[in-house]
Amino acid sequence: MSAFTAEHKSHSFEGSLMPWAEPSWHTRPSPYYNDSHRHLRDVIRKWVVDNVDTETWEAAGEVPRSIYHKCAADGLLVPISFGRKIPAEYANYPIIGGIKAEDWDGFHDFVLWDELYRGGAISSIFVGLTVGAPPLREYASPELKAEILPQILNGEKRICLAITEPSAGSDVRNITTTAEKDGDVYVVNGEKKWITNGIFSDYFMTAVRTGGSGAGGISMLLINRHLPGIKCRKIEIGAGKLSATTYITFEDVRVPAKYLIGQENAGFRLIMSNFNHERLWIVFQALRGARTCLEDAMKWAQKREVFGTVLIEQPVVRHKFGLCAKKVEGLQAWTEQVVYELDQLSEAEGNRLLGGVTALLKVEAGMVGKFVADECVKIMGGLGLTKTGQGSRIEAISRGVIGLIVPGGSEDVMIDLGVREALKLSRAQQKAAAKL
Ligand SMILES: Cc1cc2nc3c(=O)[nH]c(=O)nc-3n(C[C@H](O)[C@H](O)[C@H](O)COP(=O)(O)OP(=O)(O)OC[C@H]3O[C@@H](n4cnc5c(N)ncnc54)[C@H](O)[C@@H]3O)c2cc1C
Numbered sequence: 001m002s003a004f005t006a007e008h009k010s011h012s013f014e015g016s017l018m019p020w021a022e023p024s025w026h027t028r029p030s031p032y033y034n035d036s037h038r039h040l041r042d043v044i045r046k047w048v049v050d051n052v053d054t055e056t057w058e059a060a061g062e063v064p065r066s067i068y069h070k071c072a073a074d075g076l077l078v079p080i081s082f083g084r085k086i087p088a089e090y091a092n093y094p095i096i097g098g099i100k101a102e103d104w105d106g107f108h109d110f111v112l113w114d115e116l117y118r119g120g121a122i123s124s125i126f127v128g129l130t131v132g133a134p135p136l137r138e139y140a141s142p143e144l145k146a147e148i149l150p151q152i153l154n155g156e157k158r159i160c161l162a163i164t165e166p167s168a169g170s171d172v173r174n175i176t177t178t179a180e181k182d183g184d185v186y187v188v189n190g191e192k193k194w195i196t197n198g199i200f201s202d203y204f205m206t207a208v209r210t211g212g213s214g215a216g217g218i219s220m221l222l223i224n225r226h227l228p229g230i231k232c233r234k235i236e237i238g239a240g241k242l243s244a245t246t247y248i249t250f251e252d253v254r255v256p257a258k259y260l261i262g263q264e265n266a267g268f269r270l271i272m273s274n275f276n277h278e279r280l281w282i283v284f285q286a287l288r289g290a291r292t293c294l295e296d297a298m299k300w301a302q303k304r305e306v307f308g309t310v311l312i313e314q315p316v317v318r319h320k321f322g323l324c325a326k327k328v329e330g331l332q333a334w335t336e337q338v339v340y341e342l343d344q345l346s347e348a349e350g351n352r353l354l355g356g357v358t359a360l361l362k363v364e365a366g367m368v369g370k371f372v373a374d375e376c377v378k379i380m381g382g383l384g385l386t387k388t389g390q391g392s393r394i395e396a397i398s399r400g401v402i403g404l405i406v407p408g409g410s411e412d413v414m415i416d417l418g419v420r421e422a423l424k425l426s427r428a429q430q431k432a433a434a435k436l
Pocket residue numbers: 160161162163164167168169170171193194195196197237245403406407408409410411412413416
């Protein structure tokens with residue numbers, strides 16, 4: 001998302017001293033974070049400084065494959081695949097910072113992404129993994145997990161999530177890619193669009209129609225990208241060109257039936273619950289993007305002389321910062337509350353109680369991200385529209401901010417989902433209360 005230039009690399013590992021550039025827990029008390037989170041923050045921040053070179057990668061049009069292997073060796077892939085809980089059986093894989101699997105929690109996940117997002121494009125190579133691996137680890141048969149998951153966690157193979165089609169995005173119930181059973185294989189035909197990391201992935205975690213119309217006819221199938229009948233082509237999008245957004249065509253692709261994830265025709269619920277972590281992860285991205293904009297705009301506002309004084313001396317400019325700051329700090333507090341609640345709940349209860357809340361949180365993140373980016377572009381003047389120099393990160397973030405709003409569930413659909421889920425919970429509570 002943001003460009004991480006040589007100039008920005010000179011920042012100390014302590015973080016930025018600009019107001020609101022860092023979350024308050026870095027310098028003030030918080031009930032949520034402990035020394036393990038602080039240690040992780042410092043380790044990843046150093047890792048990003050040492051390993052990320054967005055400018056060179058963007059010029060080359062790709063992230064070198066060697067970086068992905070380094071991510072595996074340095075213990076990034078396991079936490080990215082598992083999110084907020086790392087099961088004991090994966091404790092023997094490297095975990096960044098030497099954090100023990102049993103200690104890893106939702107705040108480690110938050111810290112991990114907050115720091116990775118400082119590195120801009122590094123995050124784009126993990127999108128497929130973070131949304132594609134969870135169905136495998138949660139719902140695949142033990143045999144399939146044993147076969148595929150080690151390859152993914154070792155960084156030998158890569159995975160992405162393929163739900164959206166040219167004719168079905170928000171309306172997942174209406175996907176048309178078919179998987180017809182023929183003995184012990186499924187024959188897959190159809191198309192998937194806007195699949196992040198598709199071109200360089202070895203596996204597609206794919207939504208297919210195995211039954212009748214609607215949600216009840218959808219299954220998840222893991223498809224090996226190297227099977228005959230699969231074609232991939234890159235889709236050029238405005239921002240995030242290192243994400244390798246891909247159009248995939250399946251023509252009579254014969255996928256062994258053992259690659260079914262979960263039960264046949266039971267894929268819809270699985271897809272919906274998978275969205276929750278994706279949405280939270282978009283929130284983490286929005287927060288770091290907004291703080292980066294505030295950091296660079298505040299530096300500039302203290303430097304730029306206009307009409308005989310520096311910008312920050314103008315009350316209107318201070319007002320802009322104040323409006324941005326209260327939105328960012330509000331979003332941070334709400335996010336921490338949701339992360340905390342998820343840590344206290346089982347996976348199923350977290351999905352049931354917080355699916356709608358997470359949808360609304362994601363909407364708020366998109367709105368805050370856009371508001372802050374727009375205001376900071378204005379504060380930067382022409383520099384806010386310039387791809388190099390002191391406005392470069394703000395320029396990149398403002399260009400990419402729509403990527404927080406449309407993918408992962410678009411704004412209007414998420415608002416509606418949030419309200420419907422709240423009503424569902426309220427009605428269930430009313431019914432339970434009436435029985436007492
Ligand atoms: C950069 C990028 C990366 C992506 N990565 C992936 C990926 O890795 N895997 C994947 O499967 N998909 C991916 N997507 C697809 C993304 O999830 C969809 O674009 C998104 O779900 C919206 O679907 P759509 O584009 O078909 O829009 P539509 O569903 O056609 O919606 C268009 C507009 O109508 C609104 N709308 C739709 N229904 C309603 C309603 N009921 N009420 C009110 N408004 C409504 C929407 O909010 C939206 O604003 C990606 C998309 C982009 C742009």
